[in-house]
Amino acid sequence: MQRALIIDDDADFRRTFSELLSAFGWQTWQASHGGAGIVLARKLRPEVVFCDLMMPRGNGFQFCRALRADPRLNETRLIVISGHAVPANRKAARGAGADDCLTKPVSLARLRTALQATARLPSAWLRFWGVRGSIPTPGRATVRYGGNTSCVEVRVGDEILILDAGTGIRPLGQALMAEFPRRSLRLTVLLTHTHWDHIQGLPFFAPLYQARHHIRILGSEGARRGLAAILGNQMENPFFPVGLDELPSNVQIEELRDLHFQIGGVRVEACYANHPGVCLGYRLFAGSRSLAFFPDHEPRISRRSGTAKSKDRKLLKFLQGTEVLIMDAQYDCREYRRHRGWGHGCVDDTVALALEAGAQRLFLFHHDPDHDDIQLANLTRHAQSLVAARGAKLRVEAAREGQKIHWAGAAVRRPLRA
Ligand SMILES: [Zn+2]
Ligand SMILES: [Zn+2]
Structure with a gap:
């Protein structure tokens, strides 16, 4: 009682x-x-x-x-x-x-x-399985933050959601098989878009090869072809020995028509990101708490005033008050000058966006393949100094492979909003 x-x-x-x-x-x-x-x-x-x-x-x-x-x-x-x-x-x-x-x-x-x-909310946590952008970067220089590409596991109670299917989904599949050796799993994969670094791990996802599992893959239609065709292409004969339609598990691929939907007890909202082609970001709600995932996004915001340009005003509204924000911060300011319009953000703009959105915790994500652990630690310190200079309370860190974060449930209280 x-x-x-x-x-x-x-x-x-x-x-x-x-x-x-x-x-x-x-x-x-x-x-x-x-x-x-x-x-x-x-x-x-x-x-x-x-x-x-x-x-x-x-x-x-x-x-x-x-x-x-x-x-x-x-x-x-x-x-x-x-x-x-x-x-x-x-x-x-x-x-x-x-x-x-x-x-x-x-x-x-x-x-x-x-x-x-x-009333007690189901416990909700996330684990980073891949945090790198563009291409995997194994090696000694990336052991701290990790070299696998975009993949985040989200659990809300018994619900298992997977954000993106970059190469990080391979070790996630192995971990799921070890945790549930006999149980039939119902998994939902939410794809932000179909660039390689977000789908390349899918053919190596172990649950796809066991008939007892049900895997639902949701995402937007590609710019040129449908989602099922794009995912099928990367498993065609010249590229991979097993076709998507030969997989023994129950795979269901669905293009999102509605940007607001429900996965079990998890409310999901999607919003378009500023990235070449069709790219989505997601906000997941466990009760009144939420996390937002925008692995590929080029912010359009004034760093000094925090004023968002018109298109990001809609995004700011979408993100407002999220507890956790996982967001593209691929470049530093100098690198960004050479990559304007490529669809990725720099740390300064991402921090400005997170502050304006009133996020409580920011994870820098989609690490540049050329950034080693030392550079990422320096970028993180720079991001933290930007927050301190504004006298804000936002917690910032660089997403790290293997890191597990509780983001809702009994351990988190939600403050009263005025
Ligand atoms: Zn990417
Ligand atoms: Zn991309």
Whole structure:
């Protein structure tokens, strides 16, 4: 049973609100002021705390700050209750660390929404299997960040999604076979586009060679030919010994007609990227949390003012507030001058875009095949210094092969939006 703590100096309100929560199936505790509340919160570690804003012996804002300063209560959702619907209170509550704000009298519908947001989300994580752009780059100079091309595994609960099928999909296939030696897998591969570095690993993806698996491959139609024809071509006789139509598994190739769709419990939205041919980027939602994947994109944004040119304004809206952004940052500024219009970004522009989008975490991606580990570490430091110069909180790092990131579920709290 989920637990809620109610902190309010009004005993009648505590009793009524407690009865209401019990009716929703919650177990409740009560405290009459912030001091007693913080002691109980530390002891119980409840899923949610409801806290009145105006109380004797410490107001709700002070309580919020005390609760948020305690890392053991990081997973507790904090909802303040205000006697007045004042926008300034909502903003101040966010500043103090609250996740949501209710106004007395609390309506049943509003309470239900607040509780639904508190329900535990399935754990969601991602793992980078290929982070390189253009062509694989094995060798001693790339052991830290990796040499395989674009492939990211995403798990949301039991759902397995694969972003791109570059050469990184080969070790991913081996890992899946080791993890599920007998189970019949249902996998969804989301392709951004059909440039080699995003599809070249597909013929070496082990689950394709076992009849019990179901593999759905989604992507946009190619500029000249359909998706199935393009994927089939790279497995034709002069290039590869096994044809796409000879594979024993159940392969389903679908061209996206609708850019908003659902894969099991994962909501997916797609948006066109600025890249030669037809190229998509994806945003995946686990509950209200999201990650965005744009492995190939040339930003159109002013670094100094952060003003996006008209086409990237749409993209900024698409990316707004994403928790994780994985984005093309192939070049440094100097290299970019020689590659303008090639469809790839430079670190400075990608950071500017991530800051404007309000992303919380940026992974530089599609590393240039000519960049070794030392250059990538330097580029990362440069990106971090750009963020620091803006006084922003965005976390930046270069995507690294093998790296696993939790991006939703109990471990991540979502702050209240003003
Ligand atoms: Zn690429
Ligand atoms: Zn490309």
